[in-house]
Amino acid sequence: MQTKPKNKKPAGEASTTFQSVKGMHDVLPAESCVQEKIYRLAREILEFYNFNSIATPLVEYLGLYNRTTGEATDIVEKQMFTLKTKGGETLALRPEFTPGIGRAYIQHGMSHYPHPVKLFTIGPLFRYEQPQAGRFRQFNQIDAEIFSTENDAIYDAQGILACYRILDELKIKNLIININTIGCITCRPNYRKALVSYYKNKEKQLCTDCKRRLPVNPLRLLDCKEPICQPLKEQAPNTLDYVCATCKKHFKEVLEYLDNLALPYALNPYLVRGLDYYSKTVFEINTQPAEGEEKIDFALGGGGRYDYLIEELGGRPTSAFGWALGVERIIDVLHTRNILPSSRPKEKVFLIHIGDLAKRKSLCLIETLRHAHINVIESLGKESLAAQLRAADKADAPLALIFGQKEAYEESIIIRDMKTGAQEMVPLTKLPEMIKRKLN
Ligand SMILES: [Zn+2]
Ligand SMILES: [Zn+2]
Missing domain, CATH: 3.30.930.10 (Bira Bifunctional Protein; Domain 2)
Structure with a gap:
């Protein structure tokens, strides 16, 4: 880690907004x-x-x-x-x-x-x-x-x-x-020796790094990606012979x-x-x-x-x-290559809540669905029905669950088929079973 210069702010820290450290990236x-x-x-x-x-x-x-x-x-x-x-x-x-x-x-x-x-x-x-x-x-x-x-x-x-x-x-x-x-x-020492003697007197044709590496770690010359070092490399002794x-x-x-x-x-x-x-x-x-x-x-x-x-x-x-x-x-x-692993989107139902009582009961309702292994999307912060229906549409959910004031009070809920618009009221106790039937 670089030590901070005393009087000068290092790059990236100079402006009022921070950037990620050079060479390090956020994975979005x-x-x-x-x-x-x-x-x-x-x-x-x-x-x-x-x-x-x-x-x-x-x-x-x-x-x-x-x-x-x-x-x-x-x-x-x-x-x-x-x-x-x-x-x-x-x-x-x-x-x-x-x-x-x-x-x-x-x-x-x-x-x-x-x-x-x-x-x-x-x-x-x-x-x-x-x-x-x-x-x-x-x-x-x-x-x-x-x-x-x-x-x-x-x-x-x-x-x-x-x-x-x-x-x-x-x-x-x-x-x-x-x-x-x-x-x-x-x-390996034999091979090292062969490499060193091969490169001996050819130092001038090598990059600076390779010149330095030759006496210390000659094998590394074969790793070099510098164009100048390639012709020599192609003629270098072969490990299999040694x-x-x-x-x-x-x-x-x-x-x-x-x-x-x-x-x-x-x-x-x-x-x-x-x-x-x-x-x-x-x-x-x-x-x-x-x-x-x-x-x-x-x-x-x-x-x-x-x-x-x-x-x-x-x-x-x-x-x-x-x-x-x-x-x-x-x-x-x-x-x-455009071969990112595709995921089959999990089928999710969209929970819409209207009014205080429904909102208060929403988290528990989601837990019931979780126990039944049903995936739910919600927009808990949103209040209006229209905004939530739009969100359900965008999420491409096949079913929306409309949990209104009256339904919340009566322990029931409306299941809406997002494609046909058909709606059906069901008691909460039957909800998981009904959802599973409709999704199949
Ligand atoms: Zn051996
Ligand atoms: Zn090199």
Whole structure:
């Protein structure tokens, strides 16, 4: 979090009306409703694959991310929102979920749980980066992690499957799983060496970031999106030529599972993912443009295996596989392709009340309908019959319930068919039953 300059008001605070903080956006009802549908679907799918939900705090100690995400990554180098507490501790708003969940796994002794331990969470993350299309400083992700005793390829496959299935069920077409292996502790140094020697003497053809990254984290050069770095990248050594037999066998097994599941994948030898903790399998899911459609040049989600992270954090050696899906990115694609999940509008009846007694009895009447699982729309503040009838019309309610002074007194109510205008008076005790009959 930025510290406030003493004399100058920061931008956004200068005017008399406030704006949301740069790169952070309000989710208004129309988008929120789409977001909720995505969450509901994701939960349903993840629960089917036996993931249990977990929620970790929005803030963690900064050191957690330095240790796991990696000091030479963009996230830790430039994108952290950090804050100092009055007690002098340095905290960070979480930029990703995995380190916090890994920390919780150790802290709560989950290594003693029956394995695999499958966890998922949904919520906001924070990265201080230049806001642009599909990129925010506060954004949401759906995240899933599998902790297991063995690094069995079946977990990689099931993890990828669950991630793919969410996008597939959202009717996003032309999905493609980009997949690679980046090796293990034994074989990755060889690959690093090969990369460093390949890029040696070619530094001049690299962007400033890559020049700096080369000695610290050469794998990250393959992540670079700068045009100047692309030609060299295309000729760079291929991970598959350097990984050990164990890693190769593991990767082959993952691909066999994907073949069995008939999931569409493409080998991408330059996919490394930007984080330090990955080992063996890494993947991203993209959607290829349909004919005449602009290229969508971001991944909807991705992840991989991270067999060393738990040990790095002080836990016992634990195999792990995880991924995250970008919620705003998914919504962006749903919008672009005009495939927002449609909801069958729930049939609702519209309650119209006239006069004091009816108004006083309205809330109880709504409770009766709630017990009977009948959805009601009301406009409790409005007084005139005409205004309420107009509202009922606008709401497209098939039935209106007219609760007048006389009816309220006699414990009855009028049911009006909004299409035909036909009206019928019924006793309140029979109301739920009559509504159900008319709606069917
Ligand atoms: Zn290996
Ligand atoms: Zn570069």
